[in-house]
Every structure is written in C-alpha cells, then in structure tokens.
Amino acid sequence: MEPEFLLIGVMTAGVTLYALMGGADFGAGVWEFNTALRAGEKERALIYRAIGPVWEANHVWLIFVLVALFSGFPPAFAALCRALWVPLLFALVGIVFRGVGFAFRSYAADSVRAKTLWGTVFALASTAAPFFLGASVGAIASGRLKVSSDGGYFGDHLTGWINPVSIFCAFFGVGICAYLAAAYMTREARNEGDAALTEVWRRRALVTGLWMGLLSAAGLAIIASSAPELWEGFKTRAWPAVVTSFVAGSFSIVALWRRRFTGAALGAAVTVGAVVIGWGLAQYPALIPPEITVHGARAPREVLWTFLGVIAAGSLVLVPSLVLLLVLFKGKRPEDA
Amino acid sequence: MEPLLAARLQMALTLGFHIIFACFGVGLPVLLLVAEGRYLRTRDEGWRTIARRWSKSFGVLFAVGAVSGTVLSFELGLLWPDFMGTFGSVIGLPFTMEAFAFFLEAIFVGIYIYTWDRLPPRAHWLSGFPIAVAGIASAAFVVTANAWMNCPQGFLQVAGKVVYAEPLRAMLNPASGPQVTHMVFAAGLVAGFGVASVYAAGVLRGKDSPHRRRALALGLAMGAICAPLQVLSGDWAARVVARTQPVKFAAMEGQFRTEARAPLRIGGLPDSEAETTRFALEIPGGLSWLACGDPGAVVNGLDRVPRADRPPVAIVHLAFQAMVGAGVALLALSGWVGGTLVFRKRLPRGRAFLWCVALAGPLAAVALEAGWVVTEVGRQPWIVQGIMRTRDAVTDAPGVGWVFLVALAIYSALTGATIIALRHLARK
Ligand code: HDD
Ligand code: HEM
Ligand code: HEM
Numbered sequence: 001m002e003p004e005f006l007l008i009g010v011m012t013a014g015v016t017l018y019a020l021m022g023g024a025d026f027g028a029g030v031w032e033f034n035t036a037l038r039a040g041e042k043e044r045a046l047i048y049r050a051i052g053p054v055w056e057a058n059h060v061w062l063i064f065v066l067v068a069l070f071s072g073f074p075p076a077f078a079a080l081c082r083a084l085w086v087p088l089l090f091a092l093v094g095i096v097f098r099g100v101g102f103a104f105r106s107y108a109a110d111s112v113r114a115k116t117l118w119g120t121v122f123a124l125a126s127t128a129a130p131f132f133l134g135a136s137v138g139a140i141a142s143g144r145l146k147v148s149s150d151g152g153y154f155g156d157h158l159t160g161w162i163n164p165v166s167i168f169c170a171f172f173g174v175g176i177c178a179y180l181a182a183a184y185m186t187r188e189a190r191n192e193g194d195a196a197l198t199e200v201w202r203r204r205a206l207v208t209g210l211w212m213g214l215l216s217a218a219g220l221a222i223i224a225s226s227a228p229e230l231w232e233g234f235k236t237r238a239w240p241a242v243v244t245s246f247v248a249g250s251f252s253i254v255a256l257w258r259r260r261f262t263g264a265a266l267g268a269a270v271t272v273g274a275v276v277i278g279w280g281l282a283q284y285p286a287l288i289p290p291e292i293t294v295h296g297a298r299a300p301r302e303v304l305w306t307f308l309g310v311i312a313a314g315s316l317v318l319v320p321s322l323v324l325l326l327v328l329f330k331g332k333r334p335e336d337a
Numbered sequence: 338m339e340p341l342l343a344a345r346l347q348m349a350l351t352l353g354f355h356i357i358f359a360c361f362g363v364g365l366p367v368l369l370l371v372a373e374g375r376y377l378r379t380r381d382e383g384w385r386t387i388a389r390r391w392s393k394s395f396g397v398l399f400a401v402g403a404v405s406g407t408v409l410s411f412e413l414g415l416l417w418p419d420f421m422g423t424f425g426s427v428i429g430l431p432f433t434m435e436a437f438a439f440f441l442e443a444i445f446v447g448i449y450i451y452t453w454d455r456l457p458p459r460a461h462w463l464s465g466f467p468i469a470v471a472g473i474a475s476a477a478f479v480v481t482a483n484a485w486m487n488c489p490q491g492f493l494q495v496a497g498k499v500v501y502a503e504p505l506r507a508m509l510n511p512a513s514g515p516q517v518t519h520m521v522f523a524a525g526l527v528a529g530f531g532v533a534s535v536y537a538a539g540v541l542r543g544k545d546s547p548h549r550r551r552a553l554a555l556g557l558a559m560g561a562i563c564a565p566l567q568v569l570s571g572d573w574a575a576r577v578v579a580r581t582q583p584v585k586f587a588a589m590e591g592q593f594r595t596e597a598r599a600p601l602r603i604g605g606l607p608d609s610e611a612e613t614t615r616f617a618l619e620i621p622g623g624l625s626w627l628a629c630g631d632p633g634a635v636v637n638g639l640d641r642v643p644r645a646d647r648p649p650v651a652i653v654h655l656a657f658q659a660m661v662g663a664g665v666a667l668l669a670l671s672g673w674v675g676g677t678l679v680f681r682k683r684l685p686r687g688r689a690f691l692w693c694v695a696l697a698g699p700l701a702a703v704a705l706e707a708g709w710v711v712t713e714v715g716r717q718p719w720i721v722q723g724i725m726r727t728r729d730a731v732t733d734a735p736g737v738g739w740v741f742l743v744a745l746a747i748y749s750a751l752t753g754a755t756i757i758a759l760r761h762l763a764r765k
Contacts, residue, residue, distance in 0.1 A: 053447035056403055060443050064436045066410050070421050071429020074499075078422025081414035085734040092411055093747070096404045100751060103400030107393045108758035151422035157734045299426030303502045307433055314437035321444045321467070328448060328455075 003304035004294050007072045008287070010311060011065055012280045016273050018061035020180065023173075023272070025055040027181025029098060029126020030174060031204070032119060043197060044119070048106050050188045053329045055102065057322070059095075071307055073297040075151030076287045080136075082153035083145040083288075087132045087161055094129030097121050127174055134173020138166035141279055142227045143289035149296050164226045168219055175215055176272050179208040183252060183268035187261040202256055205264065209253045216245070216275070229289055233282030241278030245271050338738030341731045344416040347741040349713070351408055353706055354748050358402030360705065362442070363476050363521065364528020365395050366469035368555055369449075373462045387552050389453055391532075394762050396450050401755055403443070416737070420720050420730040423499060427492045428485050430504035431478040438475035441467050476524060477517045484512035487712065488581050489721050511581050515574035516712075522567040523708065526667065526701040529559030534698025535763070537691045554684060557674060557694060560701070564671035568664050572627075579628040582722060583637040584646065585715035588653040590624055591617065592638045599624040599636035604658060607650040612640070614654070648717040656710040663704035670697055 028047045070077035081088065101122030105115060139145055142165035146155035153160075182205035189197040220242075224231045234242060252267025285294045298304060369388050376384035410432075414421045445467040452461055485491075491507030492499050533556035536549045579586040586592075591607040591614035592599055601624045605617025622632030629636070639647050670693055677685045684690075720727040731737075 053451040056400070056443035057440060057447060059403065059407070060436065060439045063407060063410055063439060067429065067432045067436045070414060070425035071433055072426070074422050074425030074429075077414050077425055078418040081411075081418045081421070082732065082734060085415060085732070088411060088415060089740060092408050095407055096747070096751075099400050099404035099407075100754065103397050104754060104758045107396045108761045110761070114761075151418065158736075299429070300499065300501055303426045303429075303504055306430060306504050310430065310433050310437075314434070314440075318437055318440050321441055325444045325447060328452065 003301055003308055004072065004298040006308055007068065007298075007304055008280075008284075008294050010308075011068050011072075012277060014061050014065040014068065015280075016276045018058070018065060019176065019272055019276050020269050021054070021058035022061055023130065023177040024180040024184050025051045025058055026098070026126045026130045026174075027177030027179070028185065029102075029123050030130075030178045031181055031185075033123035033127050034178075042194075043200070046185070046189060046192065046194070046197060048102075050185060051102070052106055054325060055099075057325060059099070062095075068307070068311075072299055072304055073287060073292075073294070074299060075149065076292050076297040078151035079145075079147040079153055079288055079292055080140070082151075082157070083147055083155060084136045084139060084161055085157050087135045087139070087166075091129055091132035091136065094125045094127075094132060097125035098129055101125055126177075130173040130177045131170045134176075135161065135166045135170035137173070137279070138169025139163065140288055141165055141169065141223075141230055141283060143229045143283075143286075144227075145288060147288050147291050149291045149293075151292075151297075164222050165230075168222050172215060172219060175208065175212050176275070179205070179212045180268055180272055182208050183256070183265050186256065187265045190261050198261075202259070202261075205268075206253065206256050209249065209256065209268070213249055213253075216249075229286075230282050233284070234278065237284070238278040238282035241274045241281055245274035245278065248274060338741065340733075340737040341728055343737040343741045344731050345727070347737070347744055348412065348416060349710075350741070350744060350748060351405065351412060352713075353709065354752070355402065355405040355409055356705060356709060357527070357702060358398050358405060359476060360524040360527035360702075361395070361398045361531070362402045363472040363524035364559065365391065365398065365532075366465060366472050367525070368528065368532060368559060369395065370462070370465050370469055372555060373465065377458060377462055383548055383551065387548070387555070390762070392450050392453070394759055396446070397755065397758050397762070399442075399446055401751065403439075405751075406439075415734075416732055417720065417730045418732050420725060423494075423497065423725065424492075424721065426499055427489075427502045427504060427507045428482045431482045431508050435475045435478040438471040438478060442471040442475065445471070473521055473524075476520055480517045480520045481508045481510070481513040483712070484516045485510050486721050487516075487585075487716060488512040489724055494724075511577055515570060515577045519567065519570040519574050519708075522563045522570055523701075523705050525563035526560050526567055527698070527705055529556050529561075529563060530667070530694070530697040530701045532556030532698075533560060534695050537694035539763075541688065541691050541695060553694070557684070560667070560697060561671040561674045564664075564667045568668050571661070571664060576628065579636075582716070584639065584642055585648065585653070585711075586628070587637060587639045587641075588648045588650045588715050589657040589711060590636075591650065591654040592624065592636055593650075594640055595635065595638040597625065597635045598622045598633055599628075599638075601627060602654075605654070607654045609644075609647070609650050646718060648715050653711055653715040656707040656714070660704045660707040660711060663700045663707070666700060667697060667704070670694070 028051050032044065032047055066077075069080075101118045105118035105122055108114075139161040142163050144163050144165075145153070146160060147153050182201055186198060186201040186205050189201050220234070223234065248267050248270035252264045252271060255261070255264035255267055283289050286292065287294050287297055369391055372384050372388040372391070375381070376388065445464055448464045449461070449468060452464065456464065485507050488510040489507070490510050491504065492502040494500070533553050536553035536556065539549055540553065575586070575589075578589070590599075591602050591605055593607070593612040593614065598621060600619035600621050602614055602617035602619055605614045607614040625634040625636050626632040628634070639650065673685055673690070673693075677683065716722055718726050718728065720730045
C-alpha cells in the first residue's frame, strides 16, 4: 500500500471528525447567535455545559489535519496558504474569538454585561469560523484555484477564492454546524430531563434538517453547473456517499420525529460524515484540483512512513483518552460546571 | 510597510504572545499537581481550594494559548509559504507528535476542570498527570523544530526540492538538547515566579493570609529550583551556539573581530558601522574561556562573514545581556530563598523580599522574550541557517502590513481581556 494513500485516508478521517465534533461546537455558537435575543439563561447554560469539557479536544482535529498536510504534502500546504490567504485569515479571527469568547464567558464572567459581551463574541465568531472554513473547502473543491504543482499560485490573492461553489460551501458549512448542534443538543436536553428544551431543540433540528436537505440538492446543482470535474467525480466514484448521506439524513429526520434522539444524533453524524467523505472521494487523487495531486505533492515516501508510524503510536494513547472523555461527558450529564 | 518587515513583526508578536501562555501551560499543571497532592496527603482543604481556583485560571490561560497556537500553525504557511512548502516534510515530525500531545492535553484539561465534584479525589488528581506530561512534551517537540531552523540537518535537496529526509535525525539536531532543556526550565521560571509574583503583590497591598502565603511559597519553590538549572542550561546553550552558529554567537557577544583572548563583554553598545562594541565592561580572555574552556583560544568574530550575512548585532547583543542579567538576578533571589531555608528553616520575610518576588515574575518573562529574540533575530538573515533566507521565504500576498496592524490591535485587546478575566477570577 502506498503511504500517501494511507496518509490522505487518515487526513480525511481527521477532517470528518473535525466536522462532526468541532462543527457541532461551532453550531452551538451559531444557535446562540440566532437566539441571542430570545434564549433563556437555562437554554444557554445547557449549550455551555455541553461543549465546555470537549471543545478544546475537538479543536485539535483541525491542527492535526493542518500538520499532517504540511508534513505529508508540503507544496499543497504552501499553495493553499497563498490561494486562501483571505478566507484563512478571517477563519483564524473567528477561531480566536470563538475560543476566548467561550473561555471568558464560562470561567470568568459573572456580571450580566460581561456574559452578554463574551456570549456575543462567542456567537458571532462561531458563525464566522465555519463560514470561512467552508468557503476555503469550497474554493478547493471548485477546482478553480490557479495553483501550480510546485505550490505556487498565480491567481488573485484577494478574490481568487470567490466562486459559486465556495460561496455555497460557506453557507453550507454554517448550516452543517447548526444542524449537527441541534441534533446533538436535542439528545443532551433529553438526557438532562428537560422536556421543554428538548422540544425546542427537536423543532430546530427538524427544521434545519429539512432545509439542509434542500440546500444539498441545490449544492449538487451548483456543482454540476460550475465544477464539472467534481461533478464527474461524484457521478463515477462518490455517488454511494451521496446515497448514504441521503438515507442517513432521512433516517435522522424520522428519528427526530419519533423522538429517538440518540438515533437522530447518529443519523445526523453519518449524513454529514458522508458529505465530507464524498467530497474527498469525488476529487481524489487531486488534492487541490486540478494541478496538485496526492502523488505529485507527497513528501518522500520514507518520510511518510515515519509520520504514519508516529500517528499509529500516537493513536494508541489518543483513542483510549478520547473514549474516556466521551464516556465521562456524553454518557450522563456532569452536575459540576 | 515592507512585507518582509511586516511578516517578521507579525511572527514576533504572535510568537511572543503565545510563548507566555505556553509557559503557564507547561508550568501550571505541575503546580496544580503538587497542590492537589498535598491535599490528598494532608487532607487540608486549603490546598484543594488553591488547586481548584488555579484550575479555572488555567482554563482561561489554556484557551488563549490554544487559539494563539492555532494562529501560529497557520501563520507558518500564510507568512512563509516557501519555507513550509520546501521543508514541511523535514520538520513535520515534531509537529505531528505535538498534535498528539495537544490532544492529550486538551482532553485531560476538559476532564480535570469539569470533574472536581464527580471523580474520587485520587482519580481526579491522577487526571492531572497527562496534562503536565503532555505540556512538557509539546514544548519539547516544538522547540526541536525551532532548533532545526538553527542547526538544519537530516535531508537532501536537489534543485531546491527535498528529495530525501530523515525527520528523526532532523529532530535530534545538536541544538535540540540545550534548547529544549533551556525552554522547559524557562517555563518553570515564568510560571513559578509568575504565580509567586501575583501573591507577593497581593500581600504587599495588605491582602495577607495564610492561604496567600502558602500559594506564594509554592510558586516560589518552583521558580527557585529552576533558576540555577536555567543558568546551567543557558551555559550549555551558549557553548552549543558557539560551536554550531558562530555568527549568532559573535552577535550575542558583540564580537566583531576574530581574535585570540577574546574578552567577555558585560553591557555595552555594538556599533555595526564602526564594527566595535563600546562602553562594555570587558573581562580579558573571558569569552575565549567561556566558549572554549581556554582563555587563549581564538573566537570567531562577525568579520568572518560578509555584512549582508550578519544579524542586527545591537538587538541580539542587548537582548542577550538582558536575558543573562535577568538570569543572574533570579539566581540571586533563588540563593536568598535557599540560604534562608537552610540556615533559618523558614522563608525570608519583609517587604524588600516581597518586592523582589513581585518583580521576579515580570523579570522571568522579560528574560524569556529576550532569549527568543536572541535565537530568532540572531539567526537572521536566515530562516533556515545557511540554507534559506528569510527574504526568499516571505509570502507575496498583499496587505501583510495591514494584517500586522489588525493583529496588533486584536492581540492588545486579548491581552487586556485576559488580564481582566484573571483578575476577576482572583477576586472570587
Ligand atoms: C526565563 C527565562 C530565561 C533565563 C533566566 C535565561 N534564559 Fe536563555 N533563553 C531563554 C530563556 C531564559 C529562552 C527560553 O527564551 C531561549 C530562547 C530559545 C531557547 O531555546 O531558549 C533562550 C535562549 C538562550 C540562548 C540561545 C540559544 C540558541 O539560539 O540556540 C543562549 C545562549 C542562552 N539562552 C543563554 C542563557 C544564559 C547564559 C543565561 C543565564 C545566565 C540564560 N540564558 C538565562
Ligand atoms: C518553536 C518555536 C518557534 C518556531 C518554529 C519559530 C519560527 C519562526 C519563523 C519561521 C520566523 C520567521 C523567519 C525568521 O525571521 O527567521 C520567526 C521569526 C521570529 N520569531 Fe520565532 N519561532 C519559534 C519561537 C519563537 C518564540 C517563542 C519567540 C518569542 C518571542 C520568537 C520570536 C521571533 C522573532 C522576534 C522573530 C523575528 C526575527 C526577525 O525577523 O528578525 N520565536 N520564528
Ligand atoms: C517555543 C515555543 C513553544 C512552546 C514552548 C509551546 C508550547 C505550547 C503549549 C504548552 C501549549 C498548550 C496550550 C497552553 O497551555 O496554553 C501550546 C499550544 C499550542 N501551540 Fe505552542 N508552543 C510553542 C510554539 C508554537 C509554535 C511555533 C506553534 C506553531 C507553529 C505552536 C502551535 C500551537 C498550537 C496549535 C497550540 C494549540 C493546541 C491546542 O489546541 O490545545 N506553538 N503550545
């Protein structure tokens, strides 16, 4: 087996996990944004309790993917940093303020004013970060970034990333986060035994789920019309992922309807996971289509094997720790905040 | 603003900011473990209160450290795309290892902070160990990447492209040992004296209590233990720099001419135009002895390389003097504490001592920043010593100057907000 193939597989898994876990944390903030004027303190408290212990760990997936990218495929990293100069800078601002907004709000704000201030920062930034990360992903997927195989970029630094697919993915990214958060939060509210909140979140999850279904169909149409290569990939290789996503999405809506909230949360995760994996499959072996491919951009093979060895060894520590975290905080609710 | 200058300033700003939080990320978990461990041993609730309070401040510091670190990871590529595009595969290994350390740290920080009332006391204490280990490990890993920039090895380039690499050999370069050691003790100094400073300042303002004294003593202990070790490791670092990076060494010492019996200069102002260092207190043969162990040895000066290959000498020399000066001062404080402990079986008392402790925290932070200035500015004009110039690595994207100004505003706001948040936690 070629090491670059294994590494890109690991990275796809990393992106997927980031979307599923980090995305839901962003989504919680998106909801806080949406409900800023109406949400009660109890509703907010649930949001903060749900993501408090886990968001830092979920965030590391992004760093992991980034590091794997520059270690394993250095020219691809250089090209992305040049081509996505603007959206990545904006995403970083979002990431910074999401993190500090959350931390200040949960550990160090007692007064209503401080809470409102940091809560607002958290909410705005939680929306901006997936928006610009989504736009970055869309810009890559569109195949319209004018990159060269050695990591160069000869497009416009300020506007080269803007096209129909990237704009669509920006909104889609925010939507995915909101959908995941609503689906997970319904289950959290149920586990807290709060029937009223459960109903609120259930309704939100249902509505967002249906909207996301429509949006996905529109997305496929946009891809078909403006990213022909990617569309080709979806038709020939990635269609099973699209089918999976559709089935799982429908399942999660039905489960929400019938108040099977764990099933709904899992269904939502599979729906989104299939989208991410489908994107990867559709553009493989291109890393940044059309010029930069997994094979062309890879580091020397012996280096890749070393990285894979380290990743395997690291996983031996990582996996049990992650399981412990999830068991502690996603099994039953902690009383302690 | 010239893009190269803006990018360098941006790097200096964001790294200089991150490193302070990183030091607390390395040092504070150790203090938490000691405090909670004392609680388990003595069942004295006071220790538990200390640990529990600190864990909240740690939550804030960790979050700011994590987001500022994320900025850095992106920035390496955003500002220096050719550097990462060329050498990402060579220095990726420590960063990959670091990512796993971050996972471990972040997971157990979540567990530690949120389970004070859920886990049995001993289990809770144990959940702090991975944080401390991962904190030290992440610092060690990332510093080897920096050490590689100073002492690059373990790769083969053909026509600018890396065709073969041994990431492990790159990681274990000659500068890694001293830099990692020096950095870890620096974190102990900054976190230890930093904590002690806060409490000393409180006591000076009349907020005295056994609880504060105890917290002060704990921070002070860590700082005082690290201070002598830090001076020793600094000496090791200097010897390695003299051997592997003679130009940086000459700049540190303000040594323009290659000469035998080179003097050790204390203070002084290097003048790059006149190629001489003025107003320094000179100890004849001192530098030759320090660098080579022989007062008659020849020490290479800056004249060994053309002017274009020299770093800004004055900055490097002054930063080095500041670090060493601070190191000696902290050593003296550590000696005062140690001496009083041994001969009087208690800590020193009195306002003068409290003032010294209150100043020790900021002083350690100054030494830390100065040390990094020595390392980074002293390597100029190279981003990878002798192999790639900083000028050739910088991005060609527009608006780097604006990005720097915005970053400056954001980081200033963050600094202010962090201080307010920590003060708020301290008052509770
Ligand atoms: C609390 C902080 C602190 C203190 C008291 C000292 N240092 Fe330091 N020094 C650092 C913190 C630091 C650092 C963590 O900032 C650096 C930057 C890069 C590194 O590895 O450690 C550093 C770098 C650094 C270097 C350059 C290494 C390189 O470029 O590869 C030398 C030669 C020394 N130090 C030497 C000393 C000596 C002789 C000291 C004492 C008398 C001393 N340091 C005290
Ligand atoms: C492991 C950690 C570090 C890495 C990988 C690293 C990497 C870099 C890189 C790539 C640059 C830009 C190129 C250059 O100027 O050579 C740089 C510059 C710089 N860094 Fe670091 N750095 C690290 C730690 C630090 C820390 C903790 C500080 C704290 C103050 C620091 C201070 C600076 C300064 C002042 C510059 C500008 C130097 C100049 O251009 O004159 N660095 N660093
Ligand atoms: C000498 C330099 C450095 C040291 C000692 C250091 C150490 C640390 C430590 C201990 C943390 C844990 C967070 C905390 O406690 O605040 C941390 C976070 C982080 N650092 Fe650094 N760091 C250094 C430089 C860098 C550089 C150059 C980069 C990137 C290129 C970087 C990237 C990160 C990232 C991404 C995180 C966040 C991890 C998370 O999400 O938990 N660091 N660093």
